[in-house]
Amino acid sequence: MSAAGLLFGPDGWGALLLKGALVTVALGLVTVPFGFGGGLVLAGLKLSRWRAVRGLSEAYTTFFRGIPDLLALFIVYFGLQSLLDHAQATLGLASRLELSAFVAGVIALSVVVAAYSGEVWVAALRTVPPGQVEAARSLGLDRKRAFFLVVLPQLGRVALPGLGNVWTVLLKDTSLISTLAVTDLLRAASEASKNTTRPILFYGAAAAIYLVFSIASNAGQAALERRANRGIA
Amino acid sequence: MDALHGLLGFVFNTELLSQYGWRLLSGVRITAEVVLLSCSIGFVLAYPICRARMSRNLPLRSGAAGYIAVFRGTPLLCQLYLVYYGAGEVRPWLTGAGLWWFFRDAFYCCILAFSLNTAAYQAEILRGALGSVSRGQREAAAALGLSPYRVARHVVWPQAFLAALRPLGNELILVIKASALAAIVTLLDLMGQTRLIFARTFDFSVYLYAALIYLAATEGIRRLWNRMERAASKHVRQIEPLKAAHPAPPRGALPIVSAEAVPPG
Amino acid sequence: MGIPKLLLAVGLACGLAAGMGARTAEAKEWKTIRFGMDASYAPFESVNQKGEIVGFEVDYARAICAKLEATCTFQNQDWDGIIPSLLSNKFDVIFSSMNITDARKAKVIFSDVYYATPIVFVGQASEKSKDTSPAALKGKSIGTQSSTIHANFLETLYPGSDIKLYPTQDEPNLDLASGRIDYVVGDSLVEEDFVKTKGKGCCTILSEVQRVPGIHGPGVGAAFRPGDTDLQAMFNKAIAELDADGTYKTLAKKYFTIDIRGK
Numbered sequence: 001m002s003a004a005g006l007l008f009g010p011d012g013w014g015a016l017l018l019k020g021a022l023v024t025v026a027l028g029l030v031t032v033p034f035g036f037g038g039g040l041v042l043a044g045l046k047l048s049r050w051r052a053v054r055g056l057s058e059a060y061t062t063f064f065r066g067i068p069d070l071l072a073l074f075i076v077y078f079g080l081q082s083l084l085d086h087a088q089a090t091l092g093l094a095s096r097l098e099l100s101a102f103v104a105g106v107i108a109l110s111v112v113v114a115a116y117s118g119e120v121w122v123a124a125l126r127t128v129p130p131g132q133v134e135a136a137r138s139l140g141l142d143r144k145r146a147f148f149l150v151v152l153p154q155l156g157r158v159a160l161p162g163l164g165n166v167w168t169v170l171l172k173d174t175s176l177i178s179t180l181a182v183t184d185l186l187r188a189a190s191e192a193s194k195n196t197t198r199p200i201l202f203y204g205a206a207a208a209i210y211l212v213f214s215i216a217s218n219a220g221q222a223a224l225e226r227r228a229n230r231g232i233a
Numbered sequence: 234m235d236a237l238h239g240l241l242g243f244v245f246n247t248e249l250l251s252q253y254g255w256r257l258l259s260g261v262r263i264t265a266e267v268v269l270l271s272c273s274i275g276f277v278l279a280y281p282i283c284r285a286r287m288s289r290n291l292p293l294r295s296g297a298a299g300y301i302a303v304f305r306g307t308p309l310l311c312q313l314y315l316v317y318y319g320a321g322e323v324r325p326w327l328t329g330a331g332l333w334w335f336f337r338d339a340f341y342c343c344i345l346a347f348s349l350n351t352a353a354y355q356a357e358i359l360r361g362a363l364g365s366v367s368r369g370q371r372e373a374a375a376a377l378g379l380s381p382y383r384v385a386r387h388v389v390w391p392q393a394f395l396a397a398l399r400p401l402g403n404e405l406i407l408v409i410k411a412s413a414l415a416a417i418v419t420l421l422d423l424m425g426q427t428r429l430i431f432a433r434t435f436d437f438s439v440y441l442y443a444a445l446i447y448l449a450a451t452e453g454i455r456r457l458w459n460r461m462e463r464a465a466s467k468h469v470r471q472i473e474p475l476k477a478a479h480p481a482p483p484r485g486a487l488p489i490v491s492a493e494a495v496p497p498g
Numbered sequence: 499m500g501i502p503k504l505l506l507a508v509g510l511a512c513g514l515a516a517g518m519g520a521r522t523a524e525a526k527e528w529k530t531i532r533f534g535m536d537a538s539y540a541p542f543e544s545v546n547q548k549g550e551i552v553g554f555e556v557d558y559a560r561a562i563c564a565k566l567e568a569t570c571t572f573q574n575q576d577w578d579g580i581i582p583s584l585l586s587n588k589f590d591v592i593f594s595s596m597n598i599t600d601a602r603k604a605k606v607i608f609s610d611v612y613y614a615t616p617i618v619f620v621g622q623a624s625e626k627s628k629d630t631s632p633a634a635l636k637g638k639s640i641g642t643q644s645s646t647i648h649a650n651f652l653e654t655l656y657p658g659s660d661i662k663l664y665p666t667q668d669e670p671n672l673d674l675a676s677g678r679i680d681y682v683v684g685d686s687l688v689e690e691d692f693v694k695t696k697g698k699g700c701c702t703i704l705s706e707v708q709r710v711p712g713i714h715g716p717g718v719g720a721a722f723r724p725g726d727t728d729l730q731a732m733f734n735k736a737i738a739e740l741d742a743d744g745t746y747k748t749l750a751k752k753y754f755t756i757d758i759r760g761k
């Protein structure tokens with residue numbers, strides 16, 4: 001069969017590839033709030049007053065940034081459910097919480113992304129002068145409001161380039177999930193190439209789709225940065 | 234209590250280590266070979282790519298930009314599959330070109346894919362580092378009558394090297410981590426041996442041993458790099474307190490070539 | 499970051515390990531049964547263009563579910579992670595041509611054997627010699643899927659050969675077709691299917707492997723978590739019933755020309 005027939009024909013693999021591409025994007029987008037949010041919490045813990053908390057959060061970052069993402073995903077993917085079961089048995093809950101492969105994949109990615117984005121948030125938090133928080137507190141804002149109204153709005157702008165980098169890493173890391181269980185873009189390409197013995201065509205197509213995602217992400221990031229930097233010299 | 238028992242069982246699982254420890258070590262050797270070769274070849278490739286990317290020749294520049302976009306914008310695993318299984322698909326052609334012996338070997342395929350990938354990242358690091366040396370310094374050095382070679386040798390490179398040192402160290406760490414993908418195309422690196430031992434024993438703790446070995450390697454390099462950077466930038470820090478002690482030169486005064494600009498050696 | 503924090507990182511890893519040891523079992527009404535399969539094993543299970551898993555074991559699993567009056571779902575899972583996935587409750591049963599071995603019995607429990615087929619050596623079509631003894635294959639490269647009885651067999655009996663282990667059985671087949679490796683060991687039906695269809699005459703089946711007790715086991719069974727003995731009993735009953743009412747034979751005829759039941 002011709003390349004076009006294999007991709008777009010009635011018996012072609014194009015539809016599976018597109019479905020996989022959607023899964024890849026979905027994995028990435030769903031991970032963002034948890035991964036980036038987790039990173040922000042982690043950054044907060046790193047700047048904590050208590051030594052033990054600081055140490056634990058540093059240890060988390062060191063561990064997950066220091067080992068291959070493939071290994072980290074594997075450990076979280078398989079370790080997590082056991083920990084959950086253990087916790088539920090301890091708490092004596094009757095029904096067990098079951099994670100789908102997709103959800104488990106999102107959690108595994110979030111754990112890794114939190115470690116990466118935590119560093120970005122820490123650097124961003126350091127750019128906000130402590131005087132601002134003091135000023136906000138002296139105006140009568142409590143700690144929570146001082147953070148959400150004064151510090152957080154400024155963080156986004158400073159953290160944006162770094163978070164953009166983490167996003168591109170995340171988008172590519174979703175491909176590692178393909179070695180676990182989820183039929184993402186790379187997995188779909190792999191199935192197609194094994195069934196048709198045409199690896200160059202299908203891995204090439206997958207690479208092209210990833211490249212489109214990456215170019216779109218860069219354009220999106222540039223637009224966001226322009227918007228965030230309005231009114232700032 | 235259960236958790237504590239599990240913890241002790243993990244820490245003292247010497248049986249696993251004594252039986253399979255040598256396998257892990259041989260995996261470490263392969264991982265080290267893959268990483269060192271890929272990083273060195275990548276570094277050699279990175280310089281011409283970086284020059285092409287900064288060149289005034291449009292086709293050259295866009296070619297390099299395209300190369301960098303492709304290798305940084307797609308997953309390494311996808312690139313590895315393309316090299317490894319793609320080569321299998323075009324075997325008659327490769328045999329004709331006398332290249333099949335190279336692509337036949339999973340080790341060489343990994344080295345090729347990883348080198349091409351890290352070259353794209355290292356080229357961008359070099360570009361950033363060269364860009365960090367201000368034009369004025371080059372012009373000033375040229376105005377002092379230094380030859381282009383000596384401008385590069387004594388003014389640009391020492392500073393660019395310092396700027397590139399940290400990101401290159403980070404890239405080395407990233408290559409170590411990425412090298413775990415080699416196991417997927419049959420290479421028995423640290424990750425490959427780990428999977429093999431797991432297949433034999435079904436003992437999950439072997440994955441954690443592997444994690445600790447990777448962690449020791451990446452953390453060790455991070456520390457070594459911090460030290461190297463401190464040693465290499467000694468002169469910069471020694472000058473800083475002095476600078477602070479002296480008042481800033483009055484506006485319009487001739488700029489003084491600071492010690493930062495011309496490091497010793 | 500100082501040494502104490504590094505130690506904490508190690509501690510974190512240990513904590514994770516400790517958590518993994520713990521498992522819980524509970525009684526459950528099996529209204530839905532989730533099947534885990536490594537769908538790269540045509541004609542037993544593979545993925546079609548629509549992304550669905552199809553093949554003999556899927557049809558057979560559906561027949562079992564009909565007997566048990568349960569709903570079936572199928573999940574694709576890489577072979578290397580298939581036992582950890584079962585144990586961490588990603589699905590309830592491995593139904594993926596898993597041979598019953600003692601090493602696996604330490605982690606999971608098996609149903610009765612539901613098929614047993616010969617194991618074969620495949621070589622290049624140009625290969626003249628049918629001799630696949632360890633002495634004849636010394637220095638040659640042999641590929642198979644990792645974490646399988648074939649991998650175990652090769653590593654034990656072929657120490658002089660260069661053994662290449664792949665995540666799925668499709669990949670050594672592709673590498674045999676491209677000439678990257680000299681031989682492949684695999685299930686006879688899977689290899690016949692490959693040689694006839696995707697292999698396009700690249701390769702030929704050379705010899706049958708003599709089963710080695712302690713490595714190969716009695717045949718293929720369904721695997722469950724050790725706590726799910728009720729599910730195991732239900733499957734054994736269904737397997738016997740499907741044999742008795744002839745459903746098994748009808749299904750097998752759709753895919754195979756030889757008898758694979760192997761009792």
